[in-house]
């Protein structure tokens with residue numbers, strides 16, 4: 001993504017956060033506790049593929065359900081937490097629930113999920129009473145403004161009753177199990193369980209369970225969370241995201257910077273030139289430096305402006321060296337201290353150390369690189385894929401055949417979680433890469449089919465072969481269409497004559 005496109009609509013304002021409630025269900029085991037965590041279905045728009053706790057948005061009807069010991073919003077939030085907990089785990093926290101048979105509970109849960117009877121009506125019919133004391137306030141988190149779907153979420157700590165059986169029914173969750181906080185954090189550290197900031201905080205607090213009162217106090221006061229919005233977002237240990245506002249290709253509004261590493265840190269793609277955005281990055285680095293970590297270099301995935309805008313300022317103020325591929329370095333007006341080549345490993349000291357392998361992945365840009373973490377095979381992928389917006393292949397810098405080759409290479413490695421420059425992480429890397437490959441192949445065929453016997457100009461090709469995309473995308477699509485045509489010509493399937501493209 002390189003330049004602004006005329007006629008492009010302005011980026012949308014941040015989404016308004018919707019009220020939501022989460023139930024952190026725990027049970028005492030020996031000296032410590034186990035917590036019930038769930039893995040969200042990967043296709044879900046919010047936190048798809050992430051581990052989390054049962055929860056969801058507050059329904060309008062939740063306000064009408066009685067909650068003994070609370071009123072107004074405080075009651076509605078708890079009603080929602082109780083409902084979501086029951087829907088997702090089958091654990092019904094209410095006075096009188098212990099007298100219900102397992103069959104009755106199952107039937108109630110089924111009817112609730114099928115929306116046959118309302119939550120309030122079911123509780124009343126069964127003679128159950130929700131109690132505020134069962135849902136202890138355990139913090140509030142607002143999704144950061146750069147996320148497309150946002151919630152203002154109240155967390156509640158819930159101790160599971162002895163007889164409660166929590167179990168997963170197929171649906172929005174793919175995994176739901178009891179886990180010790182320590183084991184859960186190990187998975188996060190290995191990169192096999194992705195977590196948002198609240199999840200990390202809750203598990204870190206519960207890993208040191210002393211008394212419920214002390215735990216609740218710590219849950220309600222998370223570090224690095226001004227106005228309930230997390231500034232330290234570490235999806236897996238040692239992979240921190242810092243989205244910065246940049247002049248990028250809409251609908252994207254931000255370029256994700258990443259701060260990688262256990263103690264020694266790499267700063268990847270500081271794309272914002274703006275002073276306020278720079279401050280965000282510096283605040284994050286200060287936070288990390290206070291924990292004994294230190295940046296060692298800036299790394300660029302490629303030379304596009306929305307990835308390099310902050311490099312000069314960062315180099316000058318933090319005295320950091322710049323590392324990138326030679327084909328990126330020769331496009332910059334700042335000196336590069338180290339040229340990165342395919343296959344080399346960037347080892348970052350710490351406990352444990354982290355090793356990031358450099359992959360040269362030309363296609364979107366000649367000097368494009370990805371970084372693959374050797375233990376988890378998580379990959380920082382720059383502009384190879386995006387979870388918002390599309391990737392432009394713009395010749396002569398862009399080359400479709402190279403791009404497809406590199407997408408397939410990442411798929412076959414295979415990478416695991418992909419961290420793109422635009423949009424949130426992609427937990428199922430190979431799935432997304434396959435989708436991209438199929439999409440590009442289908443588009444190339446569509447372009448070929450669009451060529452009439454009398455030939456077509458590039459403009460005409462786009463009008464026909466991209467008739468399924470909005471017109472304002474067409475100037476960008478024209479670049480990628482040209483890249484596809486070049487690939488088809490190279491394969492001997494199309495030819496160019498007198499400014500018109502023909503089937504060969």
Ligand SMILES: [Zn+2]
Nearest residue numbers: 001002304383
């Ligand atoms: Zn780019």
